[in-house]
Amino acid sequence: MARLVRMDGSGHTKLAEWTARDDAAFQAAVEEFGGQLELGYIGTVPEGPGKATHVRELPRDAELVIMRRPIAGG
Amino acid sequence: MTGAALPELASVPWRQRTDERWLRRWGRIWGAWTVAYTVPFIAAGIVMIALEPLAAPVALAAFAHAWIIPELYAYRGASVVRPKGPRNDGGEPTAQGFLGDLLGHQEREVQRATGLALQRGKLGVWLVGEAGALLVTRRRVHCFCVRTTDPELPPSDRIAHLLLALREDEEGFATVANHAFAGAAWRVRRRLPKRMRPALTAARGVASG
Numbered sequence: 001m002a003r004l005v006r007m008d009g010s011g012h013t014k015l016a017e018w019t020a021r022d023d024a025a026f027q028a029a030v031e032e033f034g035g036q037l038e039l040g041y042i043g044t045v046p047e048g049p050g051k052a053t054h055v056r057e058l059p060r061d062a063e064l065v066i067m068r069r070p071i072a073g074g
Numbered sequence: 075m076t077g078a079a080l081p082e083l084a085s086v087p088w089r090q091r092t093d094e095r096w097l098r099r100w101g102r103i104w105g106a107w108t109v110a111y112t113v114p115f116i117a118a119g120i121v122m123i124a125l126e127p128l129a130a131p132v133a134l135a136a137f138a139h140a141w142i143i144p145e146l147y148a149y150r151g152a153s154v155v156r157p158k159g160p161r162n163d164g165g166e167p168t169a170q171g172f173l174g175d176l177l178g179h180q181e182r183e184v185q186r187a188t189g190l191a192l193q194r195g196k197l198g199v200w201l202v203g204e205a206g207a208l209l210v211t212r213r214r215v216h217c218f219c220v221r222t223t224d225p226e227l228p229p230s231d232r233i234a235h236l237l238l239a240l241r242e243d244e245e246g247f248a249t250v251a252n253h254a255f256a257g258a259a260w261r262v263r264r265r266l267p268k269r270m271r272p273a274l275t276a277a278r279g280v281a282s283g
Contacts, residue, residue: 007172007235008227009224009228012168049243054080068235069083069224071251072082073250073251
């Protein structure tokens with residue numbers, strides 16, 4: 001089961017779940033993903049030790065997609 | 075690390091990309107700067123004592139300046155990883171578990187003991203804190219001020235934000251961050267909170283191994 005998760009004040013919030021075969025659940029996740037992008041979040045897919053990829057569209061085959069806030073120089 | 079550019083780079087289009095060459099150059103500049111503001115105070119103190127031994131108290135003040143000013147710069151560098159902002163005790167346990175899932179076993183242990191997440195990179199070994207990061211290379215430690223734009227996040231989520239951005243694009247991460255200091259590891263270590271010092275030792279071990 002793939003998950004779309006947002007890092008927020010509660011630690012993290014699960015926004016959606018889907019499987020590769022469940023089109024309806026995936027479409028709902030895509031809409032949620034788009035809504036988070038509009039709020040200014042950035043989509044990231046962790047890919048094993050030390051690797052992550054920025055995604056602009058929800059990848060159907062990802063196990064975990066994390067929505068994070070932008071970073072900036074302090 | 076992936077080659078994809080960090081989206082936050084769009085907010086700093088004027089900055090040159092921070093790569094190994096950039097780091098070497100700024101490491102040398104910081105070294106030269108340290109010499110430039112230290113040597114004159116030492117020389118002035120020696121000359122004063124040579125000309126008039128009764129001027130020894132003034133010479134001691136000059137020597138103190140030569141010692142204090144580099145210490146202040148190192149303190150500024152080490153401060154980038156000091157805990158900052160609200161603790162958000164309600165969300166922190168969940169955030170700590172989530173961060174732990176992003177780390178390997180050894181890195182998780184280091185983070186829980188010291189508050190800093192260790193991340194191997196192409197530029198060196200990173201120690202990521204709540205609002206800053208240290209880049210440990212063979213010769214120097216580079217200190218970067220960098221934070222998430224949501225200051226209300228639990229501390230572990232702030233670290234996770236920086237860690238994910240670093241993993242997306244290491245050079246981009248260093249470019250977005252503000253470079254605060256570069257100097258020898260022993261200078262930074264002295265000014266780190268005691269709890270964090272083992273993380274620097276571990277990072278140096280990885281960087282030199």
